[in-house]
Amino acid sequence: MAECSYCGEKVSLPFKCKFCGKYFCPEHRLPENHDCEGLKEFKEKRAKSPEKWIYEPFHPKYREExxxxxxxxxxxxxxxxxxxxxxxxxxxxxxxxxxKGY
Structure with a gap:
């Protein structure tokens, strides 16, 4: 049995957050529900360089002759x-x- 990192509830099937790596109960499994620090860092990194994760099909870089x-x-x-x-x-x-021959 694992313990929720947010509320301390014992759960048999915990959810692991992909942003902070901690385990949570079904109620706090979403990053928004457990005030995830990893999510905040991810959003800050993403805001600094959006060109790395946004695909613009009409951008000259992707245009082919x-x-x-x-x-x-x-x-x-x-x-x-x-x-x-x-x-x-x-x-x-x-x-x-x-x-005809036969």
Whole structure:
């Protein structure tokens, strides 16, 4: 059995404060309910340097330049489509000749 660091109540399942490291009963488990010194120190540190814990998506530091997609020339696209068409046509002719041959 542990003892609440604030009121002295005996508890079987104490809560450990992540700011001060002490153990508390369910009623005093929150830092605000036991006048946590660690919380006060944390808030002071956080107030001194908010840029370390605040994420600003539009901050120049986080902005990336968009990558420009390079378009292929239209002739390459047409040539590729013609080649695909010829390959499909050859495949269909081979399948037809195999079926017709049996």
């Amino acid at each position: 968009p990558v420009r997609k390079i378009k292929k020339p239209r002739i390459e696209i047409i040539q590729r489509n013609i080649i695909y068409g010829i390959l499909i046509l050859i495949t269909l002719i081979l399948i037809y000749s195999l079926i």
